[in-house]
Amino acid sequence: MSLTESLRPLFWKNYPLHELNPVEWEALCDGCGLCCLVKLEDEDTHEVAYTKVACKLLDCQTARCRDYPHRSQHVADCITLSPALLNEISWLPPSCAYRRLQEGKNLPSWHYLNTGTRQSVIRAKKSAAGRCISEIEIDEEHIEDYIVRWVR
Numbered sequence: 108m109s110l111t112e113s114l115r116p117l118f119w120k121n122y123p124l125h126e127l128n129p130v131e132w133e134a135l136c137d138g139c140g141l142c143c144l145v146k147l148e149d150e151d152t153h154e155v156a157y158t159k160v161a162c163k164l165l166d167c168q169t170a171r172c173r174d175y176p177h178r179s180q181h182v183a184d185c186i187t188l189s190p191a192l193l194n195e196i197s198w199l200p201p202s203c204a205y206r207r208l209q210e211g212k213n214l215p216s217w218h219y220l221n222t223g224t225r226q227s228v229i230r231a232k233k234s235a236a237g238r239c240i241s242e243i244e245i246d247e248e249h250i251e252d253y254i255v256r257w258v259r
Contacts, residue, residue: 119220124190124208135204137218137228140170140235142188145242145250146198155198158253161239170229170236202233 113130115121127135145160162182164173172178178185186192188205199206204214214221217231228234245253 119204119208119214124193124205127190134220135208137202137204137215137233138171138225139200139202139228139233140165140239141200141233142186142198142203143170143172144235144239145253147250147254148198153197156254157200157256158250159235159239159255160242160245160250160253161235163241163243165235165239165241167235167239167241168237170234170239200233 113128114134115131118127118131119135122131124132140161141157143162143165145158145162147156147158148154149156161167162172162185164178164181164185165171166173174181179187186196188196190209193199193205193209201207202215204218204220207214215231215233216222217227217233219225219227221227229236240253
């Protein structure tokens with residue numbers, strides 16, 4: 108069965124997140140890579156600040172994971188997102204398809220399920236592609252120097 112055969116027509120509009128099959132769930136990801144960026148949380152206010160520092164597995168040119176199927180074996184705190192976890196995670200960017208659908212919103216117009224191309228997330232400047240730096244290239248002591256405000 109091919110990928111497209113596993114996707115029901117307009118599945119993101121016709122089914123709640125908890126009723127999606129695994130292929131549909133994965134297909135919702137727009138590949139922006141923003142969830143793979145290091146985030147800093149203020150212990151007092153719980154405010155989350157994004158950095159432009161990416162997980163060591165993220166290809167900073169494409170914003171795609173270099174070993175997605177085995178990522179948890181290489182990165183201990185990598186999260187496997189699920190419908191249940193959506194209620195616990197507050198740091199997904201507002202543009203995230205999972206977050207938007209959970210909030211009752213539509214997919215953004217630039218989402219590849221609407222446009223037919225995965226490049227649309229990059230063209231819309233909603234991707235970390237070409238805008239991040241790998242965690243292996245920085246001194247962790249200076250992580251605050253890499254805070255950015257690109258998530259809206």
